[in-house]
Amino acid sequence: MTDVDEIRAAIAAIADEAHPPLRVRAAIDARTRHHKQRRLLLRAAGTLAAAAATGAGGVAAYRLRRPDGTVFPEITGGPGGGWLQVALRWRPDWLPEGYGVTTLGAVVDGTSVVAAERVWTPPQRLDGPNLASVALQSGWSDTYAQIPTAARTDRVDIGGVPGELSSFDTGGVLLIWQPAGQPRLSVSVGVDDLDAERERDIAVRVARSLRPDPGTFAVGPRPGSLPDVFAGQPWVYTLSAHGTMWTQSVLISNGDADLDVWASPDVRPLYDIGGSQPIDIDGARAWLDVQNHQLFVEQLDDRDVEVHTTIDGVDLPQVARAFDLGPVPDMTWYGSR
């Protein structure tokens, strides 16, 4: 056997250890659902420190740790703050054991907040993603709410208000109700696809435990001038974390076309920038992929930025130049209750 054959055989031995494709496939399906959940609803720039400073009842200032080694890592953020304050309105008194806030967000229409959401998950795992989450949304946006066909729907009582509890073939449950004089509320739970009853119990228990919450958080980023096709549309702003990096995103949709902006201290472009057109965005290096409607900007206002749209004819460099990323978000809320 030659030396090259030895190397090939050694690499093949490593490849032979690959997990079974079906197991990988199941994990992809679960992770896709989780990714959608985390992306789809609101991840807003949280400045709960500001809420606490004003005496508002924000997230409790302790970081949850568990004895099994899973933790909510410290996420290095910035001063936070922003141009728009989002009222949280409600908070649950009860959550599954060990859950902490990992996502905040809002749907913004002009200068108004249409909906706000917090997502609680178990701590990050060292061996993979969390696939469980509980989300509370206050308010509603028809533009961004497309609920799949329910496999089962029940009527439940939430403090004397009728609610509709739906479960779906793709997993997860959604509970919607609207107290008199209040915005529509919803709790979505994705904990265990194999135990829909448990998910339904959690959703109802979380909903029944809600208490008023005067806390707020701030939205930092703001789109500037936009192409006509997106101008004036409400948009979704979310802030969360991947590993130890915070990630902001703004998604603008008109129902047919999307424009999304992702920003993080360290974002890898999802395309080969080597084949893209190098350009300058306000002094930052950038790469424009005209054919695939995407732009990657390196370290613009202390963060890497990716801009993507689904349609032709959008001047992505202009979108990036006009986009106000706002201050680096505060992340001290991450992992708190």
Added chain:
Amino acid sequence: MWLRESRMRGDPLIFEEFLAARLPALTRYATALAGDPDTGADVLQDVLVKVQLRWSRIAALDQPETYVRRMVINELISARRQIAARLRRESAHLAAPVADGTEQRADRDALVQLIRALPSRQRIVIVLRYFEDMADADIAALLGCSLGTVRSQASRALATLRGIAAPLSMEER
């Protein structure tokens, strides 16, 4: 939490076909590049989630799989992956020769451990060159670096592997 569910799923039928046909090979590919099955699966899952969300665009490319394979490499050499890989290397120990009666088996095990412990870029170059049988120029194009960089990475990797493979008069291709 359920926004735009159907549209973000892309085209499930075509993506399903791609996965059904290519997932076994991609799983082995990611495992070999990563040097361990857990990282390989984790990276591949991350990538395929992104692929699924953007499938309509990726499927329109001439060679979607090439694009996906490039994404796997990009993900492997991303900053956060590098941190995890460094921690893994620091905790990696060269296996002692296995007393199973075959010296060849012990050499193979030791070589496997050395390949696992290579810096990510070096291991990627070695895997692409010797497992995927790619030419250095193609590797350079895939990694977005110069031909010289590929060869220097390969040279360093081979120098490390020579620690046990020198008696086999290993030569660079």
